[in-house]
Amino acid sequence: MPIALSAERIAEIEGLIRPHIRRTPVMCVDMQDFGGAALKVDLKLECLQHSGSFKARGAFSHLLTRQVPEAGIVAASGGNHGAAVAYAASRLGVPATIFVPSVTSPAKAEKxxxxxANLVIGGERYADALAASETHERASGALAIHAYDQVETLLGQGTLGKEIEEDMPDITTLLVAVGGGGLVGGIAAWFRGRVKIVAVESDGAPTLYEAFRAGKPMDAPAGGIAADSLAPKRVGELMFPLAQQFVQPPILVTDDEIRAAQKALWEGARVVAEPGGAAAFAAVLSGKYVPVLNERVCVLVCGANTAAVKFD
Known part of the structure; x- marks a missing residue:
């Protein structure tokens, strides 16, 4: 593992960003409350993080460790990374331009x-928005903040692993949704095999699944209900060696299973989760992941940027 992605460096970053992020709570739930088996699991509610997702950790990691030019910063995002970068930039007084694809949810664009931030629609999918952001970077001199394939991003997301271990020192298994892989890669860099990390992906965007099959990051379909958070073309180059060493092969969940998980989280626990945020819970709710005896399972609910729950 590169020294830059060591647990020691993650701990240093955690100390830097701690004043700017929330320590999110853990909720123990009985799956019977969701219509499932008599099974208790812990939910790490990172959906309650600033900007509505775990992405705030990586955003502050960048802005507190890198020199920001006068042109400010630029990022491409399906929505959550952009919201996090915009939030961090606003708190630190930095100009930000965010490129998003047209599939980005209105809730994320509004945030x-x-x-x-200056919001720009850059094509239909994340890959299009990324290309547009790179053009802007070259023309303006802005500092690019990648959603999942930069060291600073993985270090920031890795602080969530540290927080989970401090909250649940007897955890044995952690289920994590995967898009580009910055979150699961950072968490894997922290735990380094001390817990079983189970990747969960939408079957409409099986990026890590295809990478595991090929032995390297490969282009994959970029569709499904969670396309605005779990559907880049491929997983990151930095995270893939970590995944090969420390992450279980991905479980694929369907759009219907993700919708059911969203509904169950709201009705059974009054937790609001966007599709990508509910994907890991969908693996347990659907029975695609079945814990064994004495396994302490934590499910990461990683994002809440949705307008699915509306108030009069």
Whole structure:
């Protein structure tokens, strides 16, 4: 593992970003409350993080360790990374331009604008928005903040692994949704095999699944209900060696299973989760992941940027 992605470096980053992020709670639930078997699991509610997802950790990791030019920062995002970068930029007084694809949910686009960033629609999918952001970077000199394939991003997301271990020192298994892989890669860099990490992906965007099959990051379909958070073209180069060494082969969940998980989290625990945020829970709710005896399972609920729950 590169020294830059060591647990020691993650701990250093955690100390830097701690004043700027929330320590999110853990909720123990009985799956019977969701219509499942008599099984208790822990939910790490990172959906309650600033900007509505875990992405705030990586955003502050960048802005607190890198020199920001006068042109400010630029990021491409399906929505959550953009909201996090916009939030961090607003708190630190940095100008930000965020490129998103047209599939980005209105809730995420509105949040990016509300934080004061310049929002630009750059194509239909994340890969299109990334290409547009790279053009802007070259033309403006802005500092690029990648959603999942930069060291600073993985270090920031890895702080969530540290927090989970401190909250649940007897954890044996952690289920994590995967898109580009910055979250699961950072967490894997922290735990380094001390717990079983189970990747969960939408079957409409099986990026890590295809990478595991090929032995390297490969282009994969980029569709499904969670396309605005779990559907890049391929997983990151930095995270893949970590996944090969420390992450279980991905479980694929369907759109219907993700919708059921969203509904169950709201009705059974009053937790709001976007599709990508509910994907890991879908693996347990659907029975695609069945814990063994004495396994302490934590499910990461990683994002809440959705308008699925509306109030009059």
């Amino acid at each position: 990016i604008r509300a934080y004061g």
